[in-house]
Amino acid sequence: MSQRTIREVRAYTVRGKGADYHDQEGAHWIDDHIATPMAVYPEYRQSRRSFGLDVLGTLVVEVEADDGTVGFAVTTAGEIGAWIVEKHLARFLEGRAVTDLERIWDQMYRSTLFYGRRGVVLNVISGVDLALYDLLGRLRQEPVYALLGGPVRDELQFYATGARPDRAKELGFLGGKMPLHHAPGEGVEGFRKNLDALADMRGRVGEDFWLMLDCWMSLDVDYATRFVHAAAEHGLKWLEEALIPDDYWGYAQLKRQAPPGVLISTGEHEATRWGFRQLLETGVDIIQPDVNWCGGITELIKISALADAHGALVVPHGSSVYSYHFVVTRTNSPFAEFLMMHETAEEVVPMFSPLLLGEPVPVDGRLRVPETPGFGVELNPEVPRERPYTH
Numbered sequence: 001m002s003q004r005t006i007r008e009v010r011a012y013t014v015r016g017k018g019a020d021y022h023d024q025e026g027a028h029w030i031d032d033h034i035a036t037p038m039a040v041y042p043e044y045r046q047s048r049r050s051f052g053l054d055v056l057g058t059l060v061v062e063v064e065a066d067d068g069t070v071g072f073a074v075t076t077a078g079e080i081g082a083w084i085v086e087k088h089l090a091r092f093l094e095g096r097a098v099t100d101l102e103r104i105w106d107q108m109y110r111s112t113l114f115y116g117r118r119g120v121v122l123n124v125i126s127g128v129d130l131a132l133y134d135l136l137g138r139l140r141q142e143p144v145y146a147l148l149g150g151p152v153r154d155e156l157q158f159y160a161t162g163a164r165p166d167r168a169k170e171l172g173f174l175g176g177k178m179p180l181h182h183a184p185g186e187g188v189e190g191f192r193k194n195l196d197a198l199a200d201m202r203g204r205v206g207e208d209f210w211l212m213l214d215c216w217m218s219l220d221v222d223y224a225t226r227f228v229h230a231a232a233e234h235g236l237k238w239l240e241e242a243l244i245p246d247d248y249w250g251y252a253q254l255k256r257q258a259p260p261g262v263l264i265s266t267g268e269h270e271a272t273r274w275g276f277r278q279l280l281e282t283g284v285d286i287i288q289p290d291v292n293w294c295g296g297i298t299e300l301i302k303i304s305a306l307a308d309a310h311g312a313l314v315v316p317h318g319s320s321v322y323s324y325h326f327v328v329t330r331t332n333s334p335f336a337e338f339l340m341m342h343e344t345a346e347e348v349v350p351m352f353s354p355l356l357l358g359e360p361v362p363v364d365g366r367l368r369v370p371e372t373p374g375f376g377v378e379l380n381p382e383v384p385r386e387r388p389y390t391h
């Protein structure tokens with residue numbers, strides 16, 4: 001490949017499903033009275049959309065090389081993300097070599113420190129970084145996993161996240177992770193209902209199937225400690241994201257107080273090597289960076305190495321093909337998450353459906369990552385998109 005440069009960067013928005021998988025319409029298990037940090041306010045307990053979980057929508061970043069080859073990626077950042085790409089970040093890419101991944105990442109990060117560091121800005125940086133990897137793969141005619149050192153295993157194995165771990169077992173997954181439904185504000189009755197739901201599912205799936213609970217930042221240390229001890233009796237494999245992401249001290253305390261045998265996991269709302277350094281120092285067992293949000297693959301490489309040195313597993317949150325190409329290259333990521341986006345979590349559907357064409361899904365809980373160049377997916381031309389800003 002002769003030295004290619006980047007000709008143009010473009011940002012588009014898409015509404016409904018796609019990379020913002022919380023942007024669903026109608027009844028869906030992912031918005032059915034799930035415990036959240038907003039559950040301290042009773043009026044926001046039933047629906048996460050009621051407090052705006054779906055406000056961002058999907059961002060599509062396209063990066064075009066000087067020979068017309070286009071790489072792209074999708075993430076959760078919507079119109080605000082499109083503005084950041086077009087009005088701020090494009091300057092660090094256009095005219096640069098397509099191989100300048102480290103310098104471009106570093107300039108995007110340093111130049112946004114005064115309003116960035118985490119959250120939506122890191123979602124956007126991730127989207128740009130992933131689009132660059134996609135472009136590089138397409139230009140070299142190689143899958144992204146080959147750019148990352150090649151696979152360490154022939155296929156991925158998945159656990160499923162959704163309301164129906166019993167169905168996940170029938171579909172061949174390693175385990176099932178359910179949302180916790182009741183937050184501390186729902187009192188003793190809520191605590192009991194949370195435990196009953198776990199006990200009931202344990203009864204349905206039998207003794208050996210992995211069962212995990214996702215608390216989506218809703219608990220406090222006292223509740224989480226009491227709950228994880230009670231849940232250990234029902235063979236809980238891990239308790240996920242029990243506390244708000246900023247409470248590193250709480251995670252350290254929870255890890256110290258948790259019973260041996262139940263793992264403590266977190267990190268889907270954490271970003272960058274510095275955020276994960278703080279998290280790893282708490283002693284948590286599994287970190288769950290989302291490659292669409294934590295800084296992209298350029299940053300996930302660093303986060304993963306840091307986790308390996310701390311003896312922690314890296315099991316990335318969701319993010320479909322963007323995770324699969326990474327997970328298959330790392331021994332400290334022995335399995336992956338599959339988020340069940342089917343309304344009742346009874347069937348396997350592509351996570352970002354209908355936005356991507358060629359998005360692979362696990363069969364019998366397993367997947368051989370396709371060898372197609374880049375991330376191996378295309379944008380579905382039938383999904384309407386808009387370019388709200390230009391530069």
Ligand SMILES: C[C@H](O)[C@H](O)[C@@H](O)C(O)C(=O)O
Nearest residue numbers: 030034161179214216317339
């Ligand atoms: C099911 C959870 O509440 C979230 O919607 C999901 O994104 C998540 O936290 C996960 O781990 O998949």
Ligand SMILES: [Mg+2]
Nearest residue numbers: 214240241268
């Ligand atoms: Mg989670």
